[in-house]
Amino acid sequence: MELLDKELAxxxxxxxxxxxxxxxxxxxxxxxxxxxxxxxxxDAVHQGYSDFGPDAFLVKEIVExxxxxxxxxxxxxx
Amino acid sequence: xxxxxxxxANLQASGPVVDLAVAVDEVLEKYLxxxxxxxxxxxxxxxxxxxxxxxxxxxxxxxKQLNLKPVGVTFINTPSSTNVKCYQYPVRILFPHNVVAETxxxxxxxxxxxxxxxxxxxxxxxxxxxxxxxxxQFTLSF
Numbered sequence: 620m621e622l623l624d625k626e627l628a629x630x631x632x633x634x635x636x637x638x639x640x641x642x643x644x645x646x647x648x649x650x651x652x653x654x655x656x657x658x659x660x661x662d663a664v665h666q667g668y669s670d671f672g673p674d675a676f677l678v679k680e681i682v683e684x685x686x687x688x689x690x691x692x693x694x695x696x697x
Numbered sequence: 698x699x700x701x702x703x704x705x706a707n708l709q710a711s712g713p714v715v716d717l718a719v720a721v722d723e724v725l726e727k728y729l730x731x732x733x734x735x736x737x738x739x740x741x742x743x744x745x746x747x748x749x750x751x752x753x754x755x756x757x758x759x760x761k762q763l764n765l766k767p768v769g770v771t772f773i774n775t776p777s778s779t780n781v782k783c784y785q786y787p788v789r790i791l792f793p794h795n796v797v798a799e800t801x802x803x804x805x806x807x808x809x810x811x812x813x814x815x816x817x818x819x820x821x822x823x824x825x826x827x828x829x830x831x832x833x834q835f836t837l838s839f
Binding site: 667 | 725766771773784807
């Protein structure tokens with residue numbers, strides 16, 4: 620299992636409910652728990668660091684479909 | 698308004714490149730200090746300001762050196778690939794003249810030249826970028 624796989628599964632299992640109540644906001648997820656919902660990703664990250672220190676946690680925008688990020692530069696080696 | 702201006706020998710050839718420092722998030726730094734844990738020192742790297750980048754990209758070696766764990770997963774499209782999964786890490790970007798930006802950067806390998814970071818539109822959206830081509834000079838203000 621890769622890093623954050625568990626948190627991504629938790630998010631997916633709560634996604635429909637979160638979209639109904641907090642679309643466009645950011646969920647903070649740790650293990651199998653939705654810790655909270657925040658207005659900005661930085662708010663969620665800061666709460667995550669306050670609660671969990673340097674451990675991995677997930678901050679995820681609450682949207683139906685994730686939009687990929689685009690790069691025109693060929694400097695990225697993927 | 699905090700800002701910095703850089704004069705390049707040949708701005709067209711080099712692009713808007715700046716040496717900056719990448720550091721751990723301020724809240725994580727405070728947490729580590731309260732726990733009497735060492736705070737990884739900032740890493741100084743060359744970066745390019747890239748208006749063609751949706752988000753800021755750092756070489757994957759950088760979060761490793763800063764002992765960071767990911768806080769997100771995103772997918773990226775590049776000229777040669779689509780939907781590549783990448784981890785995301787919160788970082789503080791320390792530009793010259795104490796210009797500071799916080800963002801959640803994407804870790805992806807960068808090839809060629811010496812660039813270790815692309816400053817993307819997630820940071821640029823907060824500021825003013827002046828590209829003065831005829832003077833080989835650029836300014837970034839927030």
